[in-house]
Amino acid sequence: MALKTPKEYVESIKRRRPMEIWYRGEKITDPLNHPALKPSLATIMRIYELSHSEKFRDLLTIKSHLTGEICNFYTVPLTKREDAIQKTRLARSLAEILGCCTFRCTGSEAISGLYPTTYEMDQALGTDYHERFKKWLLHVQKEDLTVTAALTDPKGDRKLKPHEQSDPDRYLRIIEKRNDGIVIRGAKVNQTGILLAHEVVILPTVTLPEEGKAYAVACALPVDTPGLKYVLGRWPVDLRVGHDETEMIDVGKKYADHQAMLIVDDVFVPNERIFMCEEWQFTPKLMEYFTAVHRLTAGACKSGGLSLLLGATKLATDSINVSKMSHVRSKMAEMGMSAETLYSLSLSAGFEGFQHESGAWIPNSLLAHTSKFLATILPFNAIRYARELMSGIGETAPSAKDLKNSEIGALIDKYLAPAKEGMTTEDRLRALRLIENLTRGTNWTAMALHGGGNTEAARLMAFRHMNLGKLAKLAEIACGIEEDESKAEELISERMGKIDYGPSIFKK
Ligand SMILES: Cc1cc2nc3c(=O)[nH]c(=O)nc-3n(C[C@H](O)[C@H](O)[C@H](O)COP(=O)(O)OP(=O)(O)OC[C@H]3O[C@@H](n4cnc5c(N)ncnc54)[C@H](O)[C@@H]3O)c2cc1C
Structure with a gap:
């Protein structure tokens, strides 16, 4: 069993079959070298690198309960309380380094959700999903694969169930059952990190009644499976990306994630990769187990993003010499406490979980949904403070190229020079761009609001757990x-x- 190095990861991505990826009306033929994916590649490579770092590897690696060997933390299900606590600490720490999604979290959460669900299905129905799933998992662990999770269907009319939609493909479904597997059709939207992953786990996005059993499907596919088509989405500053190093200053940081629409155009899934096939009655359990882990993480990674935002706010307020003013300190204190509130909810969700008979550790759902609920609210108060405190120039600053231009640069420098000794105008610009990146430049705020479900979904699910x-x-x-x-x-x-x-x- 090996932990991939960043170089080995890149080699493995090069070995994928050509994928059909669209962006701004054109096909991306080389995702490893496309400017729009450059910050995402930096993110995933950094995660592979950190698993070898002396200071970080205790957080990013774990002993596999299947083999006893060390593997990447994102390739195992949670099996004990300490794992849940590790997940919180890992998510927070990585967010403080990257300021964006890790891509690998959702896959690990799909693994944590499927592990107990497939076990229960086998116990109740005499199926062999759990053994299949473990076999696939061993492959993921051995190859240290990046796995993402695809749940969100386009959904069409929200008032109608999947099988009631005018177009039955608005939710992904089984269109054909064969002896050796199934054929699936549909789409999944907002897929984070999928273009630089190895595998995608497809799960239903809602619980299903018996009439909707064709939609009760869980499976894993290599992302380069023929018939999978991708459309990379846009983010507000994507045209700044990758042109050259100066332009990258305007992005605010070198790490980002990406989201793509996945179209599953009649794709064959062999039996060994199918972990649920029409067992609609197990969709509530699958949703519960998945969201308990996914929403624990939602609080943890937003707490890390909030810490990073607070750090950037300190730099921005230093640059105009207001960081010690009393109202500024109060606002920054509140930002810090918001980070700790989310961190504590995430930690306590893991701590207060229970041991499932499959061996999985299931976080406490009520606390996990509460963590997600507050993750849709607290970052937005902090964002308001950060944007207020960085001053209007943070919203309208000239580009790094203008600052470095031989004709106009010196004048920009003269007028925007920070009030803090030792800080350059470029340092100030970088701090402002980091705030911009986190608050309105990339998808961090969208992730806080929608990723893993929005406010209402969290409120509803939390309420179901209140007796x-x-x-x-x-x-x-x-x-x-x-x-x-x-x-x-x-x-x-x-x-x-x-x-x-x-x-x-x-x-x-
Ligand atoms: C940056 C980002 C990253 C993401 N990454 C992933 C990923 O990696 N994998 C993945 O699978 N998904 C991902 N998602 C998708 C995310 O999980 C969904 O966006 C989220 O669950 C909300 O679903 P939705 O977008 O369909 O919005 P909706 O659920 O349609 O919500 C829109 C509004 O309609 C309301 N509404 C919807 N249905 C009803 C109803 N029946 N009754 C009353 N009100 C209703 C909601 O409460 C909400 O106010 C990501 C999203 C974002 C923005």
């Missing part, structure tokens, strides 16, 4: 409507250390 009946009972005991006080002890003791606040699917 109001039980809380009302506790209130009745507290105010004397119910006289038998021992019932309170009974109710509270049931809750200790497990998810019993929740839908009946978690109850044995």
Whole structure:
């Protein structure tokens, strides 16, 4: 089992079959050398590099519970409380370095969701999904593959279920079952990191009734599978990217992620890569297990992004000598506390999880959804502060090329020179661009709001885990409507250390 070096990763991507990738009306033939993907490539290479770093490898690697060998953390399911805590710390730390998505998180969350679900399916139905899944997982671990997760269907009319849509392909579905596999058709939108990955795990995005069983499909595909088509999306500063080093200053940082639309144009999936095929009754469990891990991460990585934003805000306020003003300190304190709130929710979701009989560790859903919910809110308060404090020039600053121009550069430098000794105008511009990048330049804010589900989805799922009946009972005991006080002890003791606040699917 090997941990790939960045060079080995690049070699492995070069070995992929040619993929059909569209961008601004043209095909990208060489994703490794296309300017629009340059910051994304830097991100993924940095992650492979960090798994070899003496200071970082304890966070980025783990002993596989399947083989006992060291492998990348993103290739294993969570199997114990310590793993969940490691996931939080890893997500936060990487966000502080990269200021964007790692691409590998979602794949690991699909792995964490499928591991217990396939186990339960086999126990209940006598299928062999779990063994298939473990076999595929061993391949991922051995090759240290980057796996992304594709859930979000185009969805069409949100009021209708998948099988009720006017076009049945608005959600990805099975269109043919064969002895050796299935053929699937549909699309998945907003796919993070997929163009530089090795594998994509396809999962349903909603729970399904029996009439919608054709949509109950989970499988893994190499991203270069024939019939997969990609359309790379845009971000506000994408035309600044990659032209030359000076232009890159205007991007704000060298790391970014990308999102692409994935079109699955009648693609064959062999049996050994299918982990759910029409078992609609297991879609609620799959969603619960996946989101418990995915939404734990949502809080953790936004806390890292917030820390980075706070650091950039400190630089920007230093450059105009306001960083010690009392209202500025209060605002920065609030930004810092927002980061710690998200970090704590993520940590506690992992800590308060439970051991599933498959061996998986399932984070506490209520806390994980709460972490995601606040991740859609707290970054936006911090963004408001950062944009206020960096001053208007952060929104309208001239480009680095103008600053470096022999004719106009000296005048820009004269008028925009920072008030802080030792800081150059270029340093100031870089700090402002970093704030711009995080707040409106790339997809960090979109990730906070939508990635892993938006505010309402988190609120709804959190609410499902609040046992109001039980809380009302506790209130009745507290105010004397119910006289038998021992019932309170009974109710509270049931809750200790497990998810019993929740839908009946978690109850044995
Ligand atoms: C930067 C970024 C990265 C992403 N990365 C990935 C990825 O790697 N993989 C992946 O699979 N997905 C990814 N996503 C997708 C993300 O998970 C979805 O955007 C998110 O789940 C919201 O779904 P949606 O975009 O369809 O919006 P919708 O769910 O349609 O939400 C739009 C609005 O409509 C409301 N609404 C929708 N349905 C109903 C209803 N039935 N009743 C009442 N109100 C309703 C919502 O509450 C919301 O206010 C990413 C998204 C972004 C922006």
